[in-house]
Each structure stands twice: as structure tokens, then as C-alpha cells.
Amino acid sequence: MFARIRNGLVVFLATLPFAASGALASFGVEEPEVEGHHLWDVDDPVDGFHHLWEEVMMDIIIIGVIFALITLYFLIKYRRKHNGQEGRPPKLSRAAKMGWVLIPVAIFMADDLFLAAEGWTLWKKYREVPENNIEIELESAMWSFNFTYPNGIETYNELRVPAGTPILVRMTSRDVVHSLYMPDFKVKEDSMPGRITYLWFLPKKVGEHVMTCAEYCGVMHSMMHGKVIVMTPENYQSWYKQEQAKLVEGGAGS
16 A cells, blocks of 8 residues: 555656646746837846746745655554554664754755755846836835936826836935835835935836835825836837927926
8 A cells, every 4th residue: 555655656746847837837927928019139037037936836836745745644654553552763873863854954955045046146137237228217205106217207106118128217215215116027126215226127018017115105105006008119209209399398488
């Protein structure tokens, strides 16, 4: 009986990585298709995020299943067969005891350190801003995101960007610590008074995305949110020129 359980366990563990990978793909971990009018040579950190997330989830699933099956095996094999029965554990040498503790710890720690190293590599990629980006300034304040474009256009709680172009956001805060969080682009960074911070992201698909403050900043913190509007390059240029004309007209009128 126990031989069949052992053989079944080996087969199950051998096929688990493939099953886990398929399950993760069905939950949308795969990179989405890119929509746009041209290709761009940008190493998007979101791709690395999806890959690292898949590895972490597979790691958790495999380790969890291994421990669950070992526990189940011990519960069956070493169960009490009659009342009053007392267990008689085998006597281990000091070296054997140290081995049973240190070897499993070393194996699992090696796996954790490997994932941590990949996380550090990904973080470095998030800090390397690609060339040919559009730089937009952000001043956070209770309780709004105030964006300023290179030509002086200002928007509030709304960030319009063209698809296919890296966007660099340099930010500061007028009052307290805030945090710009855009979950669809897997980016989040604090904006602080007296300090300049930054993040960048690559919008690929035309559409609207949520942005919100992820740092408690007062009693109306939950109201501090807005949207990122990704437009086609043509529509973005049209909007940009219209807003610039309004800005010029407003300056001439004053």
C-alpha cells in the first residue's frame, strides 16, 4: 500500500510544475498581446514581473503540496493502531539530527534567495529609465494628483499618455507623503515633500486604467484617485495640440 502511495507521489510531483504553469496561464499571468502602430525596443519590467510572479506562485504551490503530502503520509503510516500505544522514535546521532535540520533548510533557503535575487534584478530594471521617454511632473497634494506636461499643460487626477512610448513621472508632494500606484502597470512610488522621486512605465494598450494613492494621507485618503488614459499616438498628439492652443490663448488673453 505504502509503495503505491510513494510511486503515486513521485509521478504527481513530476507533473506538478507543468500543471501549475498551465493553471497560472489560465489566470492571466501570461503577457498580454501588444496593441500599437509600431514596435519599440524597450525592456518592459512588467514582463519580468509576470515571470517572477509565476515563479513565486509555482514555488509556493510545489512546496505546499510537498509538505501536505509528507504530512498525510506520516499521519497514515504512524497513526496509533490501538489505545494506549506509545510511539518509539528511532535514535539518531548528533550528525543525523543536524543533517535533518540543516539540509532541508539549506534547500529551501537557496530557493528563496534565488527568487530574492531575481526580485533585486527586477527592481534595478524598474529604476533604469529608457531613452525617448515623455517626462511629466507630478505634484501630489491632499487629495489630488496634479500633472504638468513639458509645454505647461496641467491636468488633475488624469494622466493622458500615448501608447508605445515610455512615460517618466517625476514627483514630489506639496504637503504629506503620498504614493502613486498604478496596478495595471505594476508600478508604485512614494511622493514626498522636499524630495524628487520617479517611476516609469510603458503603456501598451489603448484604454483607461486606475491610479490611486497607496499611502494613508488623511481622512479623505480614499478619495484620492484618478485614471490613466492611454491614447493612440495620433489622438494623443491631437489632444496635446488642442490643450497647447488653449494654454496660448489663455496667456494671450491675460
